[in-house]
Amino acid sequence: TWYADFDVEAIRASNYREITGGLVTIRINANAVWENTRLENSPEPIFYRFEQKLFFLTLLLLIFSAPIVAIALYYIVLTSGMVVDKQRNEIAILKSRGVSTLQIIGIYVLEGSVIGGVATAAGPWLGALLAQVIGKTFTFLVFTNRDPLPIQINGEHFIWAGGAALLAILATLLPAVSAARHSIVTYKQEVSRGTRRPWFQRYFVDVIVVAAAIYGYVTLRQRDKLMTIGEGGELFSDPLIVIIPITFMFALALLFLRFFPLLVASMARVGNRFWGVSMHLGLRQIAREPQQFTRLIFLLVLTLGIGSFSASMAATLDRNFDDRVLHSVGSEANFLEIGDWDEEAEVWSFLPTERHLEVPQILQVARLWKNEDAGFRRPGESHRVPVTAYGVDPIDFAQTVWWRDDYSPESLNGLMNQLARDERALIASRDTFSDGLNMNLGDPLRVMFGSQTLEFYIAGWTHLFPTHYPEEGPLVIVNLDYVERHLGQTPWSVLAHIDSQVHALELRETLLFKRFKPLDARDSRAEIASARDDATRVGIFGILSIGFLIAAVLTIMGFLMYSYMSFRRRMQQLGILRAMGLSVRQLVGIYAFENGFLVVLGVVLGTGLGVLTGNLFIPFLQLSVDQFGDTPPFRIVTAWSEVAKIYVLFGVVVAIAFPISAWLLSKIRINEAVKFGEEQG
Numbered sequence: 318t319w320y321a322d323f324d325v326e327a328i329r330a331s332n333y334r335e336i337t338g339g340l341v342t343i344r345i346n347a348n349a350v351w352e353n354t355r356l357e358n359s360p361e362p363i364f365y366r367f368e369q370k371l372f373f374l375t376l377l378l379l380i381f382s383a384p385i386v387a388i389a390l391y392y393i394v395l396t397s398g399m400v401v402d403k404q405r406n407e408i409a410i411l412k413s414r415g416v417s418t419l420q421i422i423g424i425y426v427l428e429g430s431v432i433g434g435v436a437t438a439a440g441p442w443l444g445a446l447l448a449q450v451i452g453k454t455f456t457f458l459v460f461t462n463r464d465p466l467p468i469q470i471n472g473e474h475f476i477w478a479g480g481a482a483l484l485a486i487l488a489t490l491l492p493a494v495s496a497a498r499h500s501i502v503t504y505k506q507e508v509s510r511g512t513r514r515p516w517f518q519r520y521f522v523d524v525i526v527v528a529a530a531i532y533g534y535v536t537l538r539q540r541d542k543l544m545t546i547g548e549g550g551e552l553f554s555d556p557l558i559v560i561i562p563i564t565f566m567f568a569l570a571l572l573f574l575r576f577f578p579l580l581v582a583s584m585a586r587v588g589n590r591f592w593g594v595s596m597h598l599g600l601r602q603i604a605r606e607p608q609q610f611t612r613l614i615f616l617l618v619l620t621l622g623i624g625s626f627s628a629s630m631a632a633t634l635d636r637n638f639d640d641r642v643l644h645s646v647g648s649e650a651n652f653l654e655i656g657d658w659d660e661e662a663e664v665w666s667f668l669p670t671e672r673h674l675e676v677p678q679i680l681q682v683a684r685l686w687k688n689e690d691a692g693f694r695r696p697g698e699s700h701r702v703p704v705t706a707y708g709v710d711p712i713d714f715a716q717t718v719w720w721r722d723d724y725s726p727e728s729l730n731g732l733m734n735q736l737a738r739d740e741r742a743l744i745a746s747r748d749t750f751s752d753g754l755n756m757n758l759g760d761p762l763r764v765m766f767g768s769q770t771l772e773f774y775i776a777g778w779t780h781l782f783p784t785h786y787p788e789e790g791p792l793v794i795v796n797l798d799y800v801e802r803h804l805g806q807t808p809w810s811v812l813a814h815i816d817s818q819v820h821a822l823e824l825r826e827t828l829l830f831k832r833f834k835p836l837d838a839r840d841s842r843a844e845i846a847s848a849r850d851d852a853t854r855v856g857i858f859g860i861l862s863i864g865f866l867i868a869a870v871l872t873i874m875g876f877l878m879y880s881y882m883s884f885r886r887r888m889q890q891l892g893i894l895r896a897m898g899l900s901v902r903q904l905v906g907i908y909a910f911e912n913g914f915l916v917v918l919g920v921v922l923g924t925g926l927g928v929l930t931g932n933l934f935i936p937f938l939q940l941s942v943d944q945f946g947d948t949p950p951f952r953i954v955t956a957w958s959e960v961a962k963i964y965v966l967f968g969v970v971v972a973i974a975f976p977i978s979a980w981l982l983s984k985i986r987i988n989e990a991v992k993f994g995e996e997q998g
Contacts, residue, residue: 318357330371337364374853378860380938381630384563384623385864390488391619392871395612398492399882405496412497421497422490429489433482440478441470451859455849457631458862458959463850515574515608523571530568533561537937562626562934566926570618573922577614578607599910609883610911614919616875621923622930624868624963628956629931630938631861636954638854639845643719644949646841647685647783648812650821652828653837655808665806668833670710673811676827681814683717684710685784686797686807692765693793695754705789706764707782708797708809711737717812718783719841721949725779732794735776740799742776749791751778764793766804771795784810786948811835817842869963873970880912880974905979912978916971920964928955 328336340361347354401408408421445468455461517523585600603610656667673682686708692701711733720729726747735742743762750756762773773795785792797809815824821840828835848854936951 333364333367337361370853374856377853377857377938380560380562381627381857381860381864383560384566384626385860385867387563387567388620388623388868388871390484391616392875393485393488394491395616395875396878397489398612399878401492401496403882408496418494418497422493425490425493426486429486433479433486436485437475437478437482440481441474444474444478445470447863451863452855454855454859454862456635457628457858457956458865460862515611517571518575523568523575526564526568527572530561530565533564534933537561537934562930563623565934566619566622566626566930569926570615570622570922573618574611574615577611578604581607596906596910599907599914602907603911603914610915613876613879613915614922616879617872617916617919618923618926620868620872620875621920621960621963622926624865624872625924625927625956625960626930627861627865627868628959629928629954630935631858631865632954632956632959633931633935633951634854634857634861634938637949637951638848640721640949640952642844642848643841644781644783646719646839646844647810648683648717648719648814649841650813650815650824651685651784651839651841652811652813652821652825652833652835653808654811654833654835656806656834665808667806668831670713670811672831673813673828673833675831676824678816678819678824678827679813680816681713681717683713683812684708684797684809685714685718685812686800686809687784688766688807689789690767691793693762694765701765703790704764705785705792706766706800707785707792707794708800709733709736709794710797714812717814720783721781721952723952724781724783724949725777727777732777732779736794736796739776740796741773742796743773744777744779744794745775746782746791746793747778747780748787750775762793764795766800769804771800771803781949815840865959869966872963873967876916876967876970877974880978883912908978909975912971912975916967920967924960927960931955 340356340359344356344359347356411421412418448468449465450460452466453460453463581600582604585597585604654667656665658665670682670684673679688706688708690703691706692703694701715729715733718729722728725732725744732744736744743764745751745756745762750762756762756775758775758777760775762775763770764773773793779792779794781787782792782794813821813824815821820843821838825835825838932953935953938951
C-alpha cells in the first residue's frame, strides 16, 4: 500500500479539474505498471459533488444578478439621458455650426472612456469587497463575522470589468446619439411639444418583449424547472430561460409606459371640473410631455419590482431551507433507538418512552415507527404493491411533530383524532390511493406486514408526511399500539421537543446513562444553523441582499437626480406661471403633486409587479443538488417587512427633498428664471 499526501490548501476552483485529470492519469498509469492496482481513497467524489454544486450556484447567481445588471444599466441610461437633456441646446447649436454627428458622439465616447477606464481599474477591487460582504451573509440582510474569502484578483477580473465598462459606455451613448441627430431648428420643434412616441413603442418592441416573456413562462410551465437532468445525470439549462423573470418584469413595465399617457390624460379630463389648480396643471403637464416623466416611473417600477422580488425570493428560500431540514428530521430532535433483543424468545423489549421526560432538557416526546417492507393489494388484483407504513401514538405525535398545513387537506389534529378514535383507522397518501386507485374515505384496506395481514379502513388523506419523500413510494399512517398488539414491538424513532440551549447529541449521551439505546441523534436547529454556512446558501442570500440594497440605493439616487434636473429644466415654465399670477404655494403644489403622483404610482406598480413575478417564477427556482430537493415544495413568502424598509427609506428621502424644492421655488425670480430657460432651450 502506497500513501500520497497532497497540499489541500493548493486546491482552488480554478484548478480542481486539472487535479481530477491528474488523479485519472495516476490510476491509469499505476495499473499499467502493476496490474490490479487500484486507488482506494481519492478526492474525486468530492470534486464531483463540487462540480454539481458549482453548476447550481452559478446558475442561481446568474438568475439573481441579472436584475442587478439590468437596473444598473438602466440607471446609467436614465442619468446620462438627464445630463444629455441638459446639454441638448448646446449639442443642437454645435450641430447647426457644422459639427458632425460622429464628432458629437466622439465627445461622449471620450468622456465615457476616461470614466470607464477609472472604473475598470477600481472595479475588481470594489468587487472583491462586495464578494467579502456576500461571504459574510448569514441570511437575507443579516451578516455575520466569518473568515474572509481567499479572493485573488487576476487578469480575468479586469477583462470582465472592462466588459462592464463597455456596456456602461454604450448605455450612455443611447441618449447622446438621439440628441446628436438634431439641429437647433429640429430641436426647438421637438421640445415645443413631444408628440412622437418613443422608438420602442413605434416599433412595438414592448409588445415583442411581452410576447417573449409569456413564451418563456409557458416554456417554464412545461418544463417545470429551470434545469433538466440527462440520462447519465448530466445537468442542462437553457441560458435564455434563466433571464425570464427579469424579462417578465421589464416587459410589463415597458407595456405600462404605452398606456401611461392615456391614463394620465383620462384622469385630467375626468377631473377637469373638480381638480384643484395644482393637480389639474400637474396632470396636464404629465400628459403633455409623458417622456419626461416615464423615465422616473420606469426606474421606480423596475427597482421596486426587483427589490420586492429579491426580498420575496430570499424569504421563500430561507423558509424552504428550514422546512427541508425540519421535514427530514421530523421535529426539533430525532433519536433512532433500539431496545434489547431476546434471542430465545425472539422479541424486542424497550424502556417506556415516557422515561425520556426524566431528562429535564427533553420537553415532549413521541414515537415514530417505520416499516418499509409493508404492502397492499389493489382491488381486484393479486400482486403485492409495496408501501411504507408509519406507526404513531396519535396524541403525543400531534404535540411533537413538525407539520405544515399544506401536507394534508385536513388539519394534523383532525387526522390524529381519526387514529385515536378507531385503532383500525388509516391515513393514506392521496396521490396513490384516491387519485390513482379511485378509493374513497371509508374504503377497507388490507396492509401486509410480512406474513401477517391487518385490516384497516381509510379515514383520511395526506399529501406529504415528515421524514417521508415521494420518491420512496406511497405511504400509510396507522395507530402504533394496534400494530404492536399483532406484530410485537420493533425499533422506532423518538421525536422530541428539547431545550434550545442543548444539542441532541449531548442528550444522546445522557440517554445512554438512562439505559436507553439511541443509535443516532439529529438536531434540526443545529442542522439549520450549520446549513447557513453552505456556500450555495451564502451565495444566494448574499447576492439577493446586495441586489436589494443596490435597487434601493439606485431608486433613491435616481429620484434625487430626477428631482434636481426636472427643477432646473422647468425653471422657465415655473417662472412664467409665477408671472401669470400663481402663488408660490400653488407652484409648490404643482411640483409636489407631480413628484408625489409619480412616486406613489411607481411604488404601487413596482411592488405589485415584484410580488406577481415572485408568485409566478419562484416555484421554478427550487433547485437542489440532492434527489429530494423538491420536498417540501416551495411556499411563497412575500417579504413585506423588507419591502417596507425601502418604503421607509424612500419616505425619508422624499420628506427631505420636498421641503428643499419648496424653498427653492419660493426663491425663484421671474426674470432670472425666464432668462435661464432661454439659455437652456
